[in-house]
Amino acid sequence: MTDPSKSPGFSTRLPGDRSAIPRFEDWLDRAAIPDPRLRDRVRLAGLEILDNLIRHSGPLEGGSVRTSLRLRAGGARLVFSFRSVKFRSFARGGKNPRTGYNIEDGRWRGLGLVMVAFLTLHVRYVSDARSDRVEAEF
Amino acid sequence: MNQLTVEEIRETGRTILQIAGPVNSYTFTDFQEKIFKAVRRSDIVVDMEKVTTLSSAGLGVLMAAMEDAEGAGRKIWILRPSEIVRLAIESTGFSDRFPVAQSMKDLA
Numbered sequence: 708m709t710d711p712s713k714s715p716g717f718s719t720r721l722p723g724d725r726s727a728i729p730r731f732e733d734w735l736d737r738a739a740i741p742d743p744r745l746r747d748r749v750r751l752a753g754l755e756i757l758d759n760l761i762r763h764s765g766p767l768e769g770g771s772v773r774t775s776l777r778l779r780a781g782g783a784r785l786v787f788s789f790r791s792v793k794f795r796s797f798a799r800g801g802k803n804p805r806t807g808y809n810i811e812d813g814r815w816r817g818l819g820l821v822m823v824a825f826l827t828l829h830v831r832y833v834s835d836a837r838s839d840r841v842e843a844e845f
Numbered sequence: 846m847n848q849l850t851v852e853e854i855r856e857t858g859r860t861i862l863q864i865a866g867p868v869n870s871y872t873f874t875d876f877q878e879k880i881f882k883a884v885r886r887s888d889i890v891v892d893m894e895k896v897t898t899l900s901s902a903g904l905g906v907l908m909a910a911m912e913d914a915e916g917a918g919r920k921i922w923i924l925r926p927s928e929i930v931r932l933a934i935e936s937t938g939f940s941d942r943f944p945v946a947q948s949m950k951d952l953a
Contacts, residue, residue: 751900751933
């Protein structure tokens with residue numbers, strides 16, 4: 708695992724299961740993101756994206772997610788790279804899930820997508836010969 | 846801190862839930878259980894000063910509890926939300942649905 712505070716481009720490989728969540732947080736804690744507001748945006752959006760990958764795109768081929776963070780003036784770029792058959796069909800034209808309050812089960816659906824859209828400048832869902840990935844710009 | 850702790854303090858007419866740690870899809874069940882039980886018997890104050898992250902799963906629990914509270918004629922307040930909790934709430938676009946107080950004195 709690369710220590711984010713000691714490298715201009717920070718990366719790590721996370722497991723493709725729920726244990727990735729606290730590991731991602733620990734890794735991000737070491738990132739030298741100077742602006743606390745930006746740091747919180749990256750944390751909240753990153754956790755939503757990673758959680759969705761694990762819960763909805765699994766099992767991930769190879770069982771892991773490569774995660775990288777690059778800081779630039781006033782912003783950041785967070786990329787999750789992996790291989791997933793389920794994600795591939797979504798990225799290549801799948802529809803976004805519907806968001807809103809489901810009155811039948813009394814739960815909110817798609818709230819994470821709403822949050823990610825607010826917290827990022829933009830998000831790209833990519834599937835190509837290189838990898839499947841989610842690229843988030845802040 | 847990767848563990849979520851939920852301390853419950855019962856007072857006359859209201860329940861205080863002191864939450865500390867990350868509220869995400871893997872930790873929220875204890876919080877969910879306690880807030881849904883509490884909303885059946887009293888108003889609720891959710892102290893979120895020590896919450897380190899708040900995911901959509903945790904926000905979904907809060908929003909569903911607020912729906913239940915409204916139906917039961919009760920109130921839920923968010924007390925002393927940390928900066929990241931404020932940002933998480935703002936990011937949903939439903940900030941006006943979350944009554945926030947900075948101290949117990951502010952609770953109407």
